[in-house]
Each structure stands twice: as structure tokens, then as C-alpha cells.
Amino acid sequence: MATSSSPSAPPGAWGRTAIALVPLLATLAGLGWGFLILRDLQVPQLVLVLLAIVWGVGGMVLLFTTANFFAEQLPGPWIARVQAWIFVGPAMLMLIWALALPAVRTVIISLYDSIGTKFIGLDNYLGVFTDANMLTVFRNNLLWMIFGTAFTVSLGLLVAVLSDRSRFETLAKGLIFMPMAISFVGAGVIWNFIYAVRPADGAQIGLLNAFWVALGGQPEAWTAFFQPWNNFFLIVIVIWLQTGYSMVLFSAAIKGISTEILEAARVDGANEVQVFFQIMIPMIMGTIITVTTTIVIFTLKIFDVVIVMTGGQYGTSVIATEFYRQYFTYNNDGYGSAIAVVLFIAVIPVMVYNLRQFAQPEAF
Amino acid sequence: MYADKPLNKFLSSLAVNGVLALICLLWTIPTIGLLVSSFRDRLDINSTGWWTIFPHQDWVKVAELRPEEGVDRNTPMTLGGVTHTFEEFRDGVQVGNQRYKWIGNRRIGYVQVQEYRWTANTDFTLENYRQVLAGGNYTATLKDGTTVTELGDDMSGSFLNSLAVAIPSTVIPIALAAFAAYGFAWMRFPGRKMLFILVVALLVVPLQVALVPILRDFVTLGINGTFLAVWLAHTGFGLPLATYLLYNYISELPRDIFESAFIDGASHFTIFAQLVLPLAVPALASFAIFQFLWVWNDYLVGLIFIGATPGSQLVTMRLAEIVGSRGQDWHLLTAGAFITMLLPLTVFFSLQRFFVRGLLAGSVKG
Numbered sequence: 001m002a003t004s005s006s007p008s009a010p011p012g013a014w015g016r017t018a019i020a021l022v023p024l025l026a027t028l029a030g031l032g033w034g035f036l037i038l039r040d041l042q043v044p045q046l047v048l049v050l051l052a053i054v055w056g057v058g059g060m061v062l063l064f065t066t067a068n069f070f071a072e073q074l075p076g077p078w079i080a081r082v083q084a085w086i087f088v089g090p091a092m093l094m095l096i097w098a099l100a101l102p103a104v105r106t107v108i109i110s111l112y113d114s115i116g117t118k119f120i121g122l123d124n125y126l127g128v129f130t131d132a133n134m135l136t137v138f139r140n141n142l143l144w145m146i147f148g149t150a151f152t153v154s155l156g157l158l159v160a161v162l163s164d165r166s167r168f169e170t171l172a173k174g175l176i177f178m179p180m181a182i183s184f185v186g187a188g189v190i191w192n193f194i195y196a197v198r199p200a201d202g203a204q205i206g207l208l209n210a211f212w213v214a215l216g217g218q219p220e221a222w223t224a225f226f227q228p229w230n231n232f233f234l235i236v237i238v239i240w241l242q243t244g245y246s247m248v249l250f251s252a253a254i255k256g257i258s259t260e261i262l263e264a265a266r267v268d269g270a271n272e273v274q275v276f277f278q279i280m281i282p283m284i285m286g287t288i289i290t291v292t293t294t295i296v297i298f299t300l301k302i303f304d305v306v307i308v309m310t311g312g313q314y315g316t317s318v319i320a321t322e323f324y325r326q327y328f329t330y331n332n333d334g335y336g337s338a339i340a341v342v343l344f345i346a347v348i349p350v351m352v353y354n355l356r357q358f359a360q361p362e363a364f
Numbered sequence: 365m366y367a368d369k370p371l372n373k374f375l376s377s378l379a380v381n382g383v384l385a386l387i388c389l390l391w392t393i394p395t396i397g398l399l400v401s402s403f404r405d406r407l408d409i410n411s412t413g414w415w416t417i418f419p420h421q422d423w424v425k426v427a428e429l430r431p432e433e434g435v436d437r438n439t440p441m442t443l444g445g446v447t448h449t450f451e452e453f454r455d456g457v458q459v460g461n462q463r464y465k466w467i468g469n470r471r472i473g474y475v476q477v478q479e480y481r482w483t484a485n486t487d488f489t490l491e492n493y494r495q496v497l498a499g500g501n502y503t504a505t506l507k508d509g510t511t512v513t514e515l516g517d518d519m520s521g522s523f524l525n526s527l528a529v530a531i532p533s534t535v536i537p538i539a540l541a542a543f544a545a546y547g548f549a550w551m552r553f554p555g556r557k558m559l560f561i562l563v564v565a566l567l568v569v570p571l572q573v574a575l576v577p578i579l580r581d582f583v584t585l586g587i588n589g590t591f592l593a594v595w596l597a598h599t600g601f602g603l604p605l606a607t608y609l610l611y612n613y614i615s616e617l618p619r620d621i622f623e624s625a626f627i628d629g630a631s632h633f634t635i636f637a638q639l640v641l642p643l644a645v646p647a648l649a650s651f652a653i654f655q656f657l658w659v660w661n662d663y664l665v666g667l668i669f670i671g672a673t674p675g676s677q678l679v680t681m682r683l684a685e686i687v688g689s690r691g692q693d694w695h696l697l698t699a700g701a702f703i704t705m706l707l708p709l710t711v712f713f714s715l716q717r718f719f720v721r722g723l724l725a726g727s728v729k730g
Binding site: 035039045046048049052053056057060061064068071072079080081083084085086087088090091092094095096097098099100101102103105106109155158159162163165166167168171172174175176177178179180181182183184185186188189190191192193194196202203204205206207210240243272300301303304307308311320323324327328333336337340341343344347 | 376377380381383384385387388391392393394395397398401409410411412413414415521524525527528531532535536539540541543544546547548551552553556559562563566569570571572573574575576577578581590591592595596597599600601603604607631632633636657660661662663664668675680683684687688694697698700701704705708709711712713
């Protein structure tokens with residue numbers, strides 16, 4: 001983009017620039033001072049919370065405004081050069097600091113021993129892949145990936161197809177989508193209550209055991225001693241949470257199929273099942289792949305549900321909870337980091353695939 | 365042949381709506397169970413299922429019979445005109461349409477006369493919510509008149525903390541991402557392409573990888589355990605998606621607007637603040653809802669960067685703590701869980717259409 005300024009700097013322009021730096025520096029100093037005051041302030045919590053919000057949101061707006069004011073006072077050609085970095089710079093700095101560098105640093109930590117002083121090469125990785133406990137962890141992640149993804153995708157597709165032909169579409173989609181607004185911890189409580197178990201001589205307060213006992217079974221601790229099936233009772237929770245997401249995307253894709261094609265097939269004598277498998281499915285393949293990729297990544301990273309429901313005990317531990325346990329409970333920095341790197345490596349194929357998808361303008 | 369058509373249509377619509385209704389029911393029941401339970405007395409929650417609030421047939425108490433002082437409870441006893449041993453009463457004795465059932469143990473128990481009839485368990489209370497929200501000690505009055513004094517769970521305090529985390533953690537990444545998206549779309553600078561590829565690649569970095577290094581930085585800087593630390597972490601984790609989605613939107617704004625504004629002498633900052641931001645409101649708002657839900661519902665990031673610092677815990681952490689320490693106190697768990705869900709559910713149902721459409725705006729293009 002061309003700028004309106006002249007290419008050569010008029011005399012005295014740098015002096016003006018120096019003065020324009022004052023508001024920016026004053027904002028920075030003011031924010032730092034504000035932070036120190038807020039940190040030690042003793043006021044009612046509501047006041048503190050409001051002040052913190054004003055400090056954070058207002059501070060950011062002020063920083064951008066004063067930084068741009070400064071950039072616009074620069075001599076001619078410098079405006080465009082500096083301003084681009086004021087726009088892109090903060091986001092990139094945050095990204096590199098919060099995600100790119102940590103990824104690299106975690107790899108480095110994983111090559112050291114538990115307290116991070118001695119370089120031990122790939123020993124941590126050797127430990128990760130030979131530990132019997134870790135093999136259970138990997139098996140669980142595989143279960144999550146396969147069954148979590150399969151059910152979330154197919155149920156989402158089913159609801160999308162059905163609701164497309166129903167008069168109650170909005171209501172149905174709203175209800176299925178609702179769990180998306182619930183936290184994993186909240187969902188954990190909801191499902192713990194469903195799986196609750198009571199001794200056989202009393203009334204069951206958990207819905208599942210109430211049914212099970214009514215059908216003649218013995219009360220069962222579904223998420224604890226029912227191994228290895230307890231993993232599936234945890235996976236159900238994520239299916240419940242995520243089906244809304246896949247449904248919304250499939251619903252949009254199905255509405256994008258032209259009705260003429262579907263009608264033509266029906267006129268040619270195709271029944272609904274054939275229409276679904278031979279026309280709809282191929283036409284929304286792009287969406288199916290997109291949704292599947294997101295859910296695969298999601299299930300690979302699964303953490304909250306497991307930690308809330310079982311804390312990773314009873315053979316339900318997954319990569320992310322095991323990493324948390326090693327690193328934060330046992331202070332086993334190197335080993336914990338190695339587990340995190342394994343998670344990262346597991347996601348790489350999906351990432352490469354995603355990058356290719358982004359390269360195609362019409363993935364849908 | 366043709367006469368079948370309306371019938372077929374009716375049957376297939378019945379099948380479609382039937383299956384759909386069944387799935388919707390399955391999807392809603394867990395939440396309804398939680399909501400209903402949170403309003404029930406703690407004695408009720410622990411003795412009967414929440415579904416007993418619906419009319420059902422059950423043994424209902426009509427009278428109490430206590431053995432007289434000095435009666436040997438190891439031999440058959442005569443109560444209300446029937447004579448049976450303790451064991452027989454314990455298993456329940458049928459007399460006409462009534463049942464005599466021993467309640468409690470042999471020494472201090474008594475016989476309850478029950479009738480089998482329609483009943484519904486509809487004693488509702490707000491006591492659970494009061495206790496979960498209260499800070500300090502709380503004295504709860506139970507259904508049977510007894511009082512219990514326990515520590516309140518201070519959910520109201522953590523609700524405020526969650527707001528203090530969620531609002532800036534929503535606004536800051538969106539603002540940074542909007543600036544960056546504008547920069548990538550409408551400014552030329554060296555490294556533009558490389559940096560954008562980096563943004564897309566970082567979309568799939570699991571945030572677990574980043575927790576430890578960031579934690580070390582916060583400890584070095586001395587800001588660990590503050591709101592600022594959580595804001596920065598959430599900003600970093602939310603930025604790739606925010607930048608990517610907003611870039612998609614902002615880069616497709618019509619070029620003419622920008623050209624005429626530049627001819628009029630407007631600067632990038634003016635154009636951004638006065639033209640692009642208002643035009644991008646749909647994309648900004650839908651991502652804001654998404655990010656808000658994500659941050660409000662987050663547990664891991666808060667747990668690591670705020671930790672167990674008393675007084676600055678978030679609702680999800682508070683709830684997880686109740687799960688851990690009082691996992692069988694269902695009256696607190698259900699009320700607590702519903703408090704954490706209140707705000708996101710309100711946001712979701714009031715902005716549902718916007719949210720669903722906005723989520724699509726980003727993903728469909730992806």
C-alpha cells in the first residue's frame with residue numbers, strides 16, 4: 001500500500017519522533033506501575049477484579065494507540081516499515097514465546113535428566129517406550145482416537161442428516177450442541193453422577209446403575225474397577241461433548257449440496273440409503289476429513305476429562321495426564337517432557353495433512 | 365401404488381423425528397439430572413435417584429411403631445398387632461396392603477408402616493446453592509430439621525476470579541489477532557509469508573508442550589500466580605486460531621474501500637480502527653464467544669499458572685477441588701457444577717445462532 005508521506009524526511013522530523021515516543025514510554029511505565037500496585041492491593045474482590053480487567057484491556061488499547069501514534073510521527077518511509085511490525089509484531093512475539101519456543105525448549109529438556117543438569121541423550125525416550133505403564137497409556141490414547149473419533153463423526157453426521165429432514169431442526173441442533181458450552185470439569189460431575197454406584201442393598205442414585213440393577217445386574221463401578229472397559233465410559237463423555245461440533249459442520253455441508261442432484265438421483269430410482277452413501281458422502285468428503293482431523297487432534301490431546309473422572313488411575317491414564325503426573329507430581333522434568341514430545345510427534349502427521357488442506361483454497 | 369405415498373411420507377417423517385427425539389433425549393438427560401439434583405435436599409440426593417421427582421409408585425411411610433422400653437429385640441416382637449422377629453421385619457412384612465419394615469439397626473431402630481401408592485419426591489431447596497456460594501462457615505438446615513455447619517465453597521469468589529481471567533483473555537488475543545490479520549492481509553513487509561505459515565503450523569501444537577517453559581518464564585519474571593500470567597498464556601494459546609480465522613475474513617473485505625481511504629490520506633491505523641473493525645464485527649464477535657467459552661471452561665491452564673493460590677481460584681478449579689476432596693457430597697457437586705455452567709449456557713443460548721454461524725465462517729473456509 002502506498003502511503004501519503006513524502007519519501008524524504010523534512011528537517012526536524014527525528015526530533016518530533018523523539019517527542020512522539022513519550023506517550024508510548026509513559027504508557028509502558030504506567031502499566032508496570034499499575035501492575036505492582038494491583039498485585040499488592042487490599043480491596044474487596046469485586047473492585048480488584050474490575051480494576052484488573054480495566055488495566056488489562058485498557059492497557060492493551062493504550063499500547064496499540066500510542067505505538068501507532070509514535071510510528072506515524074516517524075519520517076516518511078519509516079512509517080510503513082515500522083507500522084507493519086506494530087500490527088504484526090505483538091501477535092508474532094506472543095506466538096513465538098508461547099508456542100514455537102516452548103516446543104523447541106521442551107525437546108531440549110527431554111534430553112536431560114530429571115533435574116535438568118545432565119545430558120542423557122535419548123534415555124528418557126527409551127524409558128517412555130519400554131515402560132509397561134506407558135504401553136497402557138499409549139493403548140488408551142489409541143482407544144480414544146479410534147472410538148472417540150468414529151462415534152463423534154458418525155453420530156454428528158446422523159444427526160445432521162436427520163435434522164435436515166425434520167421440522168424441529170433448530171431445537172434438535174440446539175440441544176445436541178449444548179454440551180459444547182459445558183466445561184470438562186462440569187461434564188465430569190454430570191457423568192460421575194450418572195455412573196455413581198451404591199451398595200446392592202440400597203437404592204441406586206446413578207442413572208446407569210439404576211437401569212442395570214433394574215435389568216437384574218449387580219451395581220458396577222463403571223469408571224474404576226471395570227477394566228479395560230472403563231476407558232469407554234470416559235470416551236462416551238467426549239462423544240457427548242463433541243458431537244455438536246461435528247453436527248454443525250456436517251449440517252452446513254449437507255445444505256450446500258444442490259437439491260437438483262439429489263432429486264435427479266431419486267428420480268432415477270435410487271433409494272434414500274443409496275442417495276446417502278453414493279451421493280451425499282462423496283460430496284461432503286472434504287468436511288468429513290476436516291472434522292475427523294480436528295477430532296483426532298482433540299482426542300490425542302485429551303486431558304481434562306480423564307483427570308477429573310479418574311485422575312488417570314484404574315488404567316485410564318493418557319499421554320497428557322501421564323505427562324502432568326511425571327512433571328508436576330514427581331518433578332521428573334526430563335521424562336515428563338519426553339512424553340510431551342511424543343504427543344507432539346503423534347500430532348505432526350495430522351499437522352502436515354492440515355497444512356496441505358490449507359494450501360487448497362476449496363477444501364470443502 | 366400412489367395411495368401409499370402420503371402414508372410412506374408420514375412413516376418416514378415419523379421415523380426421522382422419532383430417532384432424532386431419542387438422540388436429543390439421550391443428549392439432554394445428563395444435564396437435566398444434574399439440574400434437578402442441585403435443587404434437592406442432600407438427604408434425598410443420597411437416598412433416592414433424581415428421577416423419583418416424577419410420579420411413580422413406591423412404598424410411602426404412613427406411621428411409625430416403636431417397640432416399648434425393655435422389649436427383648438432378639439425374640440419375636442408384637443407391633444401394631446403383628447408378631448415377627450427382627451430379621452423378618454428387616455426384610456419387610458406384608459399385612460393387607462401395608463408393609464411393616466424395620467428401619468435402622470436392631471438396637472435403636474423402629475418399624476415403619478408403609479403403603480404402596482403413587483408418590484413424587486418434590487422437596488426442593490436452595491440450600492445447596494447457598495452453601496456452595498458462601499465463603500467461610502455455613503450452617504445448612506436439612507429436610508429433617510437438623511443443622512450442619514460446614515465450610516462454604518466460596519464459589520461466588522471464584523466466579524469473580526473467572527470473570528477477571530476470561531474477559532481480558534478474550535479481548536486481548538482478539539485485538540492482537542485483528543491487528544496481525546490486518547497486517548498480513550493489507551501490509552507488505554519482509555517475511556510476511558514465512559510468518560503466516562508459522563501461524564498456521566502452530567495451530568496444532570498441543571499446549572501441554574508449552575506449559576513448562578512458560579511456567580519457568582513466569583517464575584523468572586515473578587508474575588506466576590497472577591491474572592496477568594493467565595492472560596498471557598491464554599493469549600498465546602488462542603492466537604493461532606484467532607489470527608487464522610480473522611485473516612480469512614479481513615483479507616476478503618473489498619479492496620476498493622481501502623484504496624479510496626488511502627487516497628483520502630487515511631493512515632493504516634485510522635483505516636483499521638474506523639473501517640476494518642466495524643466491518644469485521646461478525647467475525648470478531650463469533651470468535652469472541654468461542655474464545656470466551658474456551659477460557660471460561662479451561663481447567664489446565666488456570667491450574668498451572670494460578671495454581672492452588674487461595675483466593676484467586678477459578679470456578680473450574682474450585683469445582684475440581686470439590687470433586688477431589690468431597691467427591692460423594694453430591695449436593696455440593698451438582699450445585700457447584702451448575703454454577704460453572706450458568707454463564708456459558710447463558711452466553712450460548714442467547715448467542716446460539718451467531719455462534720453456530722460464526723464457527724462456520726471460519727471452519728467452512730478451512
